[in-house]
Amino acid sequence: MKTVLWATLTANGNYAQSGPENPPKKEALDDFFTQVKATGNFIVGRRTFEGMRGNGGPGPFADIDIVVVSKSATEIPGVTVVSSPEEALKYLEQKGHQTALISGGADIHNSFLGQDLVDEVIFNVAPVMEGRGLNLLIDKENYLYKHVQLLDCKPLGSGVVQLRYALDRAVS
Numbered sequence: 001m002k003t004v005l006w007a008t009l010t011a012n013g014n015y016a017q018s019g020p021e022n023p024p025k026k027e028a029l030d031d032f033f034t035q036v037k038a039t040g041n042f043i044v045g046r047r048t049f050e051g052m053r054g055n056g057g058p059g060p061f062a063d064i065d066i067v068v069v070s071k072s073a074t075e076i077p078g079v080t081v082v083s084s085p086e087e088a089l090k091y092l093e094q095k096g097h098q099t100a101l102i103s104g105g106a107d108i109h110n111s112f113l114g115q116d117l118v119d120e121v122i123f124n125v126a127p128v129m130e131g132r133g134l135n136l137l138i139d140k141e142n143y144l145y146k147h148v149q150l151l152d153c154k155p156l157g158s159g160v161v162q163l164r165y166a167l168d169r170a171v172s
């Protein structure tokens with residue numbers, strides 16, 4: 001199964017964090033909905049999911065397979081809870097999905113990158129810079145690098161630029 005990691009970066013290269021004073025750009029959110037509609041699923045970390053859940057209703061994701069990755073939670077109504085990235089992919093594969101969308105947050109993205117489980121990344125670069133922040137890393141301990149292939153680059157509006165890269169996986 002193909003895996004696509006979707007993330008917003010800041011203009012100075014951080015993994016973007018959002019909050020009341022720095023809400024996500026509408027263009028980036030619209031793009032997220034487009035990607036989710038195309039894959040029919042998304043994988044999300046427990047902390048990001050709790051931030052998204054709001055009042056607990058299904059919202060725009062009523063027909064979407066949502067997979068929450070958590071070591072501590074076992075059951076969350078309306079979604080599937082799994083205990084590892086591999087289990088998330090196995091679940092979606094068994095459900096017949098062709099592509100899995102990995103939607104964040106930082107821990108989850110770094111877990112998938114660190115385990116070489118990503119085929120493609122979609123980075124929406126937002127016109128904002130941050131101070132101390134979060135990073136996406138292919139290895140948290142060692143200096144490593146990985147060449148990636150640019151697939152596409154396009155403006156989404158309001159200063160947001162989308163970059164798509166293909167990654168080679170050792171094992172797919």
Ligand SMILES: NC(=O)c1ccc[n+]([C@@H]2O[C@H](COP(=O)([O-])OP(=O)(O)OC[C@H]3O[C@@H](n4cnc5c(N)ncnc54)[C@H](OP(=O)(O)O)[C@@H]3O)[C@@H](O)[C@H]2O)c1
Nearest residue numbers: 007008016018045046047048070071072104105106107108
């Ligand atoms: N830039 C973007 O595109 C983007 C997207 C989403 C979120 N964000 C930002 O990211 C931040 C939230 O990210 P976060 O790193 O704090 O949290 P997160 O990745 O959303 O969730 C972390 C939780 O996921 C579970 N988890 C992570 N790795 C795991 C693994 N390998 N196996 C099993 N469970 C695992 C753990 O849950 P348990 O504690 O339950 O075990 C962990 O506490 C916020 O600042 C948010 O604004 C940015």
